[in-house]
Amino acid sequence: MKDLFDKIYKDKGPLGKWADQAEGYFVFPKLEGEIGNRMKFQGKEVITWSVNDYLGLANHPEVRKVDAEAAKQYGSAYPMGARMMSGHTNLHEQLQNELAEFVSKEAAYLLNFGYQGMVSTIDALVGKDDVIVYDVDAHACIIDGVRLHMGKRFTYKHNDVASIEKNLQRAEKIAQQTGGGILLISEGVFGMRGEQGKLKEIVALKEKYNFRLFVDDAHGFGTLGKTGAGAGEEQGVQDQIDVYFATFAKSMASTGAFIAGDQEVIDYLKYNLRSQMFAKSLQMQLVVGALKRLDMLRSMPELKEKLWENVNALQNGLKERGFDIGTTQSCVTPVYLKGSIPEAMALVKDLRENHGVFCSIVVYPVIPKGLILLRMIPTASHTMKDIEETLEAFSSIRERLENGTYKRLSAGVAAAMGD
Ligand SMILES: Cc1ncc(COP(=O)(O)O)c(C=O)c1O
Numbered sequence: 001m002k003d004l005f006d007k008i009y010k011d012k013g014p015l016g017k018w019a020d021q022a023e024g025y026f027v028f029p030k031l032e033g034e035i036g037n038r039m040k041f042q043g044k045e046v047i048t049w050s051v052n053d054y055l056g057l058a059n060h061p062e063v064r065k066v067d068a069e070a071a072k073q074y075g076s077a078y079p080m081g082a083r084m085m086s087g088h089t090n091l092h093e094q095l096q097n098e099l100a101e102f103v104s105k106e107a108a109y110l111l112n113f114g115y116q117g118m119v120s121t122i123d124a125l126v127g128k129d130d131v132i133v134y135d136v137d138a139h140a141c142i143i144d145g146v147r148l149h150m151g152k153r154f155t156y157k158h159n160d161v162a163s164i165e166k167n168l169q170r171a172e173k174i175a176q177q178t179g180g181g182i183l184l185i186s187e188g189v190f191g192m193r194g195e196q197g198k199l200k201e202i203v204a205l206k207e208k209y210n211f212r213l214f215v216d217d218a219h220g221f222g223t224l225g226k227t228g229a230g231a232g233e234e235q236g237v238q239d240q241i242d243v244y245f246a247t248f249a250k251s252m253a254s255t256g257a258f259i260a261g262d263q264e265v266i267d268y269l270k271y272n273l274r275s276q277m278f279a280k281s282l283q284m285q286l287v288v289g290a291l292k293r294l295d296m297l298r299s300m301p302e303l304k305e306k307l308w309e310n311v312n313a314l315q316n317g318l319k320e321r322g323f324d325i326g327t328t329q330s331c332v333t334p335v336y337l338k339g340s341i342p343e344a345m346a347l348v349k350d351l352r353e354n355h356g357v358f359c360s361i362v363v364y365p366v367i368p369k370g371l372i373l374l375r376m377i378p379t380a381s382h383t384m385k386d387i388e389e390t391l392e393a394f395s396s397i398r399e400r401l402e403n404g405t406y407k408r409l410s411a412g413v414a415a416a417m418g419d
Contacts, residue, residue, distance in 0.1 A: 014365060021413065026345060026361060035059045035253075037382045039358075046358035047386045049376035054223050054331060055303040056381035057293055058253035070288035078284045083110075083270075087281025095287050096258070098294055103221075103229045103246070104238050105260035109270050110282050114247030114257035118216055119145040120275030121243065121259055122185065124268075125214065126151065129180030131171040133211070135159065135187065135197070142185050142216060151180065159190075161201045168209045182210065188217030188231030189224070192362065192375065194328030196220070196231050203240040212242040222251025223331050228297050228304050243269075248286070252293045256282045306380040307331060310387065314378050317391045323398070333376040335394065339401055342410035344372040347397050350406070355393035 012019060015027070024030070031048060032040040035058035039048045057063050081087040092110055100108035111117025122145030126132060132146050132153040146153050152174045157163035164184075171182045186197035202213060217230040225233025230246060232238035243265065247257040259269060270276075296303065311331045318325050324336040339347065341363050351357045351374075362373040376390075400406060407414075 021345065026348065029358075031358070037379065037386050041352060041358055044353075044356065046352060046356045047382075047390055049333075049357070049359035049378070049390070051379065052219075052250040052377055053253045053379050053381070054251045054307055054377070055253070055297070056306075056379050057251070057296065057303070059381075060296070062296070063253070063289070063292060066292040067285065067289045070285040074284035074288070076283055076285065079281050081281065082277055082279060083281045084277055089281075089284065089287070091284065091287050091291070092282065095291050095294070098291065099258050100260050102227070102294060102298065103244055103260050104233070105244060106263040107266035108258045108260040109266050109273070109276070110287070111257040111259065111273075111276065112279055112282050113255065113275075114218060114245070114249055115141040115144075116275040116279075117257045117259065117273075118142060118245060119148065120273045121214070121245065121269065122146060122183070123148045123274065124272040125212075125243065126183050127180065129175075129178035130183060131174050131178075131180060132183050132185065133164070133167045133171050134185040135190075137190055137192075138185065139187060139191065139216060139218070142187075146185075151178065159195055159198050161198055161205075164198070164202060165205060165208075168205060168211060171211070172209060181212065183214055184211045185214045185216070188215050188220035189330040189332065191219050191332060192366070192373070193326050193334050194219075194330045194332030195326075196224070196235070196329045199231060199237050199241070200235045203237040206240065213240065214243040214245070215241045216245045218245075218247045218250055219330060219332060221246030222297055223304065223307060228301075248290055248293070251297065252290060254286060254289050254293060256286050256290060303380050307378065310378040310380065310382045313384060313387050314376065314382075314390070317387060318394065321391060321395055323394065331378055333378060335374040335376065337372040337374065337398065337401060338370060339372045339406065340370070340410075340414065342414040343401065343406040345413065346406035346410040347372065347401055348374075350400065351393060351397055355389070355396065357390050357393045 035053055038045050079087040079089055096108040096110055118141035126149055128150040130151050132149055134142055134155060135158055136155040137158040154167040154170055156167045175182055189196055220231035222228045224231050232241045243259055243261045245259050248254040315325055315333055326334050326336055344361055344363050348361045360375045362375055367373050
């Protein structure tokens with residue numbers, strides 16, 4: 001019989017196998033200093049494009065002050081216990097009410113982490129007779145929530161309305177046999193490529209098919225829509241989203257998340273969400289911090305305006321220089337280049353060491369072989385100087401990629417990897 005750990009010793013997994021070449025630099029890098037447009041990486045200042053602090057709240061003096069005061073008043077223990085048992089407070093309730101109002105829903109419920117909350121909400125919404133229909137490019141939290149489902153599930157081609165309809169028809173057939181219902185899950189914004197989910201088109205399909213819509217709007221909340229209420233507001237279909245989800249980990253620059261919907265639906269989830277029934281309540285300092293951030297989202301539209309000024313300057317600058325930024329419809333700014341993984345590594349090293357530009361790099365198997373995706377997250381705290389310097393840096397690395405410099409520089413790594 002095999003030792004359970006044999007596989008661990010032999011195979012580190014699809015990402016783990018790159019650990020020797022990548023750890024500490026391409027993965028698990030240490031960004032140091034105050035969170036902002038410029039931080040320190042390995043002792044040197046870099047322009048940071050990989051921090052999801054969209055509205056620049058992470059290091060805002062008012063936010064820091066409230067966070068510090070809340071920590072002083074409540075420490076990190078309060079309240080103890082799960083919401084249902086001993087972890088419920090007036091402030092948790094107040095935050096839920098304010099969040100619900102902000103996203104135009106009757107009620108909201110807090111989650112400790114977005115990832116677990118999404119998994120748990122999917123789990124609570126469906127039973128074995130129900131059918132799930134979801135985007136093939138869904139975030140891991142959706143995929144993992146669907147994994148718990150005992151019934152049928154269908155993926156549709158990414159943001160493809162014909163494929164959505166085809167899969168709704170398949171789901172309908174099954175649901176008619178089992179006597180179950182259909183849950184359709186989309187993201188408000190797809191975090192890698194920046195496209196918005198086709199919410200308007202999906203909602204239109206409600207005329208023909210009987211399904212409920214669950215939207216993960218992690219990247220849309222605070223960044224899209226007139227008031228910042230997200231992708232549903234932006235597309236004019238917020239009232240047709242049956243369950244709305246957003247995390248505090250992006251625009252709100254914190255930890256925690258929430259779901260919102262009709263009172264009866266949220267009441268049901270409150271009594272059936274295993275991630276909240278069997279885990280400690282969201283810490284009070286996070287609740288107080290979220291109330292402050294939400295207040296700023298509502299009362300300081302200039303934060304979102306500044307964010308979009310930067311997004312437009314960066315995205316237009318890249319397009320003017322002939323870069324392929326795909327079909328983004330949000331702040332998420334992908335830049336697609338052609339090259340191998342070793343070339344991508346040399347390129348990112350050049351960007352960081354010689355140009356002081358820090359962004360995330362995504363390669364195969366997350367995207368097709370031969371493509372390099374540099375993913376940038378503009379924020380309200382970036383400056384026009386940051387953008388100009390970054391655009392210059394990008395022009396320079398593209399030239400070196402095209403003239404074979406990175407191929408030469410990475411020849412040793414490529415040989416070692418058998419690439
Ligand atoms: C689309 C999406 N959903 C859910 C999550 C998980 O949220 P959290 O970081 O609060 O666990 C993320 C990442 O943060 C995300 O990008």
